[in-house]
Amino acid sequence: MTEKTVNDEMREREVIVVGAGPNGLAAAVEMARAGCRVTILEAAGTIGGGTRTMELTLPGFRHDVCSAIHPLAVSSPFFNQLPLGDFGLRWIHPAAPLAHPFDDGTAAMLERDVAVTAGTLDREDAGAYHHLFSPLVAGWGELAPDILRPVAGVPKHPVLLGRFGLNAIRPAEGLARDVFKGSRARALFAGLSAHSFLPLGKPGSAAFGLVLGILGHAAGWPLAAGGSAAISRALADYLVSLGGTIRTGSRVTSVNDLPGGAVIILDVTPQQLLEIAGSRFDDRYRRRLAAYRYGPGIFKVDWALAGPIPWRARECARSATVHLGGTLEEIASSEREIWEGKHPVRPFVLLAQQSLFDPGRAPEGKHTGWAYCHVPNGSTFDMTERIEAQVERFAPGFRELILARHVRNTAGYQEYNRNFIGGDINGGVQDLRQIIARPVAGPRPYATPDPGIFICSSSTPPGGGVHGMCGYLAAHCALGGH
Ligand SMILES: Cc1cc2nc3c(=O)[nH]c(=O)nc-3n(C[C@H](O)[C@H](O)[C@H](O)COP(=O)(O)OP(=O)(O)OC[C@H]3O[C@@H](n4cnc5c(N)ncnc54)[C@H](O)[C@@H]3O)c2cc1C
Known part of the structure; x- marks a missing residue:
């Protein structure tokens, strides 16, 4: 036929x-x-x-129940x-796709421009960042159709895909340590790669860091x-x-x-x-x-806030997405613990602050906050305190702004949507x-x-x-x- x-x-x-x-x-x-x-x-x-999108906390506060960015x-x-x-x-594009604050009150910024991003890293890593990302960003138009489909297909751009693939199959931790010398770029790449939900020592975890980094430059991280x-x-x-x-x-x-x-x-x-x-x-x-096989689950908190999150690194307010986890070592350790069935004391937290860029999400002068961390599949442990401690660490005074919160654990997510088996959102x-x-x-x-x-x-x-x-x-x- x-x-x-x-x-x-x-x-x-x-x-x-x-x-x-x-x-x-x-x-x-x-x-x-x-x-x-x-x-x-x-x-x-x-x-x-x-x-x-729903009013999960108070009237007039519109929260993304699941995806945000x-x-x-x-x-x-x-x-x-x-x-x-x-x-x-x-689509609303914040000025910068992603902020990654540190304990010293500064932040690495994933900016639309590769060179501007490199300028927020340790000076010694500017060239390496450019070398890793620029060719892939320039080739993203050709690369995307080869990546966003079954692996078994015949690639249309094998050379470019090979360049991507050789790094992508590596563990994120190893790639970050080999390519970058300073802690800022390593941490930025670790945060991007942690979207994989994989231990960062696992082969293939670098693919997520690469794709999300490329997209930050080539397409933005809009809401x-x-x-x-x-x-x-x-x-x-x-x-x-x-x-x-x-x-x-x-x-x-x-x-x-x-x-x-x-x-x-x-x-x-x-x-x-x-x-x-x-x-x-x-x-x-x-x-x-x-x-x-299903992977780790998530624990999520949505907040109604009396004001914008008071970041110590002010540039965090230029991005709707903020990664809270400090160094590569800290992020890698927290992601590893989840696969060991533990709940990290300092979890890697993915935070979004949509109302800074989309004022209709909250009553005038007020704000929404969205954050989750990874937990073992099926976990019912309450991570609220640990997530809020991570926000407070980089934004002292945050807790005083909380008007109301809504939390959901892995069981709550599976009840909400049967596809989220044990809280696995992927x-x-x-x-x-x-x-x-x-x-x-x-x-x-x-x-x-x-x-x-x-x-x-x-x-x-x-x-x-x-x-x-x-x-x-x-x-x-x-x-x-x-
Ligand atoms: C907290 C959280 C944050 C996230 N953040 C992001 C993000 O920022 N960016 C991003 O890109 N992705 C994000 N994701 C992931 C994203 O939401 C999912 O990958 C995506 O929704 C998957 O789409 P899907 O259509 O495969 O499944 P789903 O969106 O899960 O849809 C499945 C649908 O099928 C329905 N269904 C299931 N079983 C039946 C049945 N038997 N009969 C009838 N209907 C049924 C369900 O009710 C549901 O509506 C996030 C997810 C969560 C939970």
């Missing part, structure tokens, strides 16, 4: 997408763009999955094809005006304009309850896929799904093995043994984050393209 015939046949079938997270919405949009009749069934009362969304080759601006999505919910709302409204339908409050417990003959694309992780569709798979595939561990085998190894990771069932969540390539690429690539797989 030719590809065209497969596509034509697909268009005549009903498409049901289970889950309205960014990947489910992306899959639905792409199927609708191909001319299919698409319905999304979402378990929760509202769409969005990891991209919702969107370097991946703003540089997503798929989102950038869509008219999302016509559906209300507007969505009004809150992250604006991303899912724009996708949903665009889908509806294409004729798609969304039904919230519709949890799917078995694919056998869905109309026969429908193409089913699930925005769920392997554990849920087994529960919902396991009866349609052979033993071998079921065993492979069951062997899929849809599974993202080490080298599971980046290649996501959810299982093979050339068509979105396909299952049942030709009418596909998986499109962040448990597929290219993995966690709001970029919609998993959904887009799953849709192409369903359409017969991959």
